[in-house]
Amino acid sequence: MTLTRTQQELDDRYGRARGSRGRRWAWIGVGAVAVAVVGYLGWTTVAQTTDAVDIDVTGFHLVDEHRVTVDFQVTLRQGEPVTCIIEAQDTEHGIVGWRVVEYPADPAHTRRFSETVPTTAEATTGLVPSCWIP
Known part of the structure; x- marks a missing residue:
């Protein structure tokens, strides 16, 4: 009984707390979870980012009232x-014509294209809103 009491007095005097080992494992667990996240x-x-496709429209040309040519790079x-739309x-930003075009694999990192889109009415702009790796 004196041994336990003496040990408790020493722990109180020098700031040692029982259960510090459990806290240490808790901090190690929190650190491991943080590293995993x-x-x-x-x-x-x-x-x-490895599957990202960057599109830059470099220009468009109104061929006539039923066609527009769009120049772009991917x-x-x-x-x-x-594949690009x-x-x-x-x-009024209404879609008056569109195409889906598939391009084969190429060793170039950046590729330039020019496509003509048939329209149902006179267009005022040509866009490439989306491209993706199929």
């Missing part, structure tokens, strides 16, 4: 095929 977020960010991972719009 950061790793997961990093991996998903990298995975999303930047994506080398050696991958790509090309559309023509009128003054």
Whole structure:
């Protein structure tokens, strides 16, 4: 009984607390979870950017009242095929023509294209709203 009492007095005097081992394992667990969360977020960010397709419309030309030509470039991972939607719009941003075009794989990182889109009415602009790796 004196041994336990003496040990308790020493612990109180020098600031030692019982159960500090449990707290240490709790902090190790919290640290492991934090490392896992950061790793997961990093991996998903990298995975999303590797399949990203960047589109830049470089110009458009109104051929006549029923056709518009859209010039654009696509930047994506080398050696991958790509599919793009090309559309023509009128003054009220209504879609008056569109096409889905598939391009084969190519070793170039950035590729340039020019496509003519037939329209149902006179277009005022040509756009490429979306491209993706099939």
